[in-house]
Amino acid sequence: MKTHTNYQIINDLQGMPAYVLVPYHEFQLKFEQPHLSLDDGVPAEVVDLSFDHNYSAARAWREYLGLTQSEVAARMGISQSAYSQHENAEQLTQTVRTKVATALGIKAEQLDF
Incomplete structure (x- = not known):
């Protein structure tokens, strides 16, 4: 009113x-x-992790959120080594990108920087 x-x-x-x-x-x-x-958007801390340490966006987000590779892998229903391959890949397929984002609790577009 x-x-x-x-x-x-x-x-x-x-x-x-x-x-x-x-x-x-x-x-x-x-x-x-x-x-x-x-x-x-993407917090400055995530961008800094990515650029300062040459991390992938997925790794920067994971570390920012305080998660281990095993925790994210479990959320995705895959092994830690399989997740590690995704995290270190040059490019993710749209399907994998969406699954990683969901496991991290973010939007897939937030991995695009």
Whole structure:
């Protein structure tokens, strides 16, 4: 439900509107920065891990999330060695990429950087 707010207008010396007073909470809403969630992007820490250590996106995400290869492999229903091959592959097939992302709890597109 919206409530009507009367804004106060402050005029300059020539009588022209120069300022508008608004309730502080409305001012905050207008200028607050949007919050970045994992749904929207990739944390800087993940990108840093990838580029600083030459990790694949899958490995960077896994380490950022504090998971072992065995844990991710178990979530995918494959062996740790099979997961390791996926994690170190130059490119993942769309199917594998989706399975890895699901096991990590992220969107497949978040592996594309």
